[in-house]
Amino acid sequence: MIELKNLVVLGQGAPNSLRDGRISRCVCAYSKEHGLVRLYPIPKALLRQWDVFDATVEANSQDHRENTWKIFHSKEDWQRIHKWIIKKGEYPKKERTKLIESLAKDNLGDLIKNGKSFGIIEPKITGFELAKQNETTSIQTTIFDLDYQIINQNEFKYKPYVTYECTAECSCKNPVHRQQIVEWGCYEWMRKNPNSEEHCEKVFENLQLTNKDWKKYFLVGNIHKSPKTYIIVGVLRYKNKS
Ligand SMILES: [Zn+2]
Numbered sequence: 043m044i045e046l047k048n049l050v051v052l053g054q055g056a057p058n059s060l061r062d063g064r065i066s067r068c069v070c071a072y073s074k075e076h077g078l079v080r081l082y083p084i085p086k087a088l089l090r091q092w093d094v095f096d097a098t099v100e101a102n103s104q105d106h107r108e109n110t111w112k113i114f115h116s117k118e119d120w121q122r123i124h125k126w127i128i129k130k131g132e133y134p135k136k137e138r139t140k141l142i143e144s145l146a147k148d149n150l151g152d153l154i155k156n157g158k159s160f161g162i163i164e165p166k167i168t169g170f171e172l173a174k175q176n177e178t179t180s181i182q183t184t185i186f187d188l189d190y191q192i193i194n195q196n197e198f199k200y201k202p203y204v205t206y207e208c209t210a211e212c213s214c215k216n217p218v219h220r221q222q223i224v225e226w227g228c229y230e231w232m233r234k235n236p237n238s239e240e241h242c243e244k245v246f247e248n249l250q251l252t253n254k255d256w257k258k259y260f261l262v263g264n265i266h267k268s269p270k271t272y273i274i275v276g277v278l279r280y281k282n283k284s
Contacts, residue, residue, distance in 0.1 A: 043098050043114045049073045049081075050133045050141070051093045052162075053261040053276020056229035057086045058194045064120055067226065070160055070261055070275050071095075072145065078160040079109040080263060083116050085123055091276070092133045098126040105266055108159040142278045146259045151213030153262070154270050160263045162278065165206035167258075168218065170246045172200045172239065179236035193233055195224060200242045202228055204251065204274065206260070221262065223274040225249070249277050256281055 049071035057067045066083030073079070081097055089095060099111035114126050133141070148161030180197045195201075202223045208214075223245075231248045235241035250256040261276035 043100050044111075045096060045098050046073065046076055046079065046081075046111070047096045048130070049076075049079065049095055049097060051089050051091050051095070052078070052278065053263075054084070054089070054091065054226045055224045055275050056195050056226045062117075064117075068275070070263060072141070077109065078145075078162075078261075079111060080107065080159055081111050081113060083113060084127065085120070088123070088127060089129065092138065094130045094133055096128045096130065107264060107266065107269060108157060110159060139280050142259055142280070146278075147210060148262075149208040149210040149212040149214075150219055150262070150272065151208075153264075153272065155213060157269065158264075160261065160275075161272075163206075163260045163262060164209040165204070165258070165260050166209055167204060167206045167251060169205035170243075170251070171203040171205070171220075172243050172245075173203055174199060175201050181236075193229070193236060195229065198229065198232060199237050200232065200239065202232075202242075202245050204246075204260075221260075221272060221274050223249075223277070225274060225276050227277075250279050251277070 051069055051071050053070040055068040057065045059065050065086050067086055068082040069084045069089060071079055098114040100114045102112040119125055146162040146164050148163050153161040176199050179193055179199045181193050203220055204223060205220045207217045228245050231245045232242045246252055256279050258277055258279040260274045261278060262272040263275045265271045
């Protein structure tokens with residue numbers, strides 16, 4: 043086991059239920075010492091963006107992505123997971139913009155080329171798309187949390203996609219990238235009325251992606267089964283100072 047200290051939550055994926063009924067999320071966090079790391083499984087209510095925490099982790103022999111860790115004893119200790127994930131406070135509000143700007147230097151081509159797990163890209167957004175993946179949303183309840191209706195990411199009727207180019211010089215042959223957003227906030231928005239196209243399509247507005255008064259950055263991460271495919275696991279944003 044390894045202890046990672048002073049991690050800051052930057053992005054969190056929408057929850058998925060595991061085979062044994064646990065509802066789990068994947069969190070992307072940053073620390074000076076470790077850079078960007080991926081941690082899972084994390085219970086859904088435990089951490090929020092900008093929380094600072096320590097975590098005890100172990101390697102997952104099934105997942106070879108860079109800087110990717112499993113919470114130590116997560117299965118055995120699921121109901122006592124705070125033993126291994128210790129929240130310490132919040133990253134100071136006035137330091138956040140500076141941190142985002144210092145990290146947002148990536149372009150997708152170099153992330154792929156260098157086998158990076160994560161990157162933060164300043165996008166020039168060119169389009170939004172709500173792709174239909176199912177005829178209807180299938181909603182489940184879970185034995186671990188009866189108050190929460192779980193909708194797994196792939197059980198939603200719609201999936202939001204963004205098309206963009208990297209602001210930094212990009213080494214991809216095709217500079218236009220189309221990526222799925224899996225940020226938790228985005229699925230929480232759709233969950234309120236998951237079968238309404240009119241409601242779900244407002245997800246982009248809700249994330250301030252259509253608002254010129256906001257600066258936005260995409261925290262992108264690669265997929266376990268397809269390490270050269272990246273999805274948007276977090277949208278980092280702040281209002282421009284006028
Ligand atoms: Zn690019």
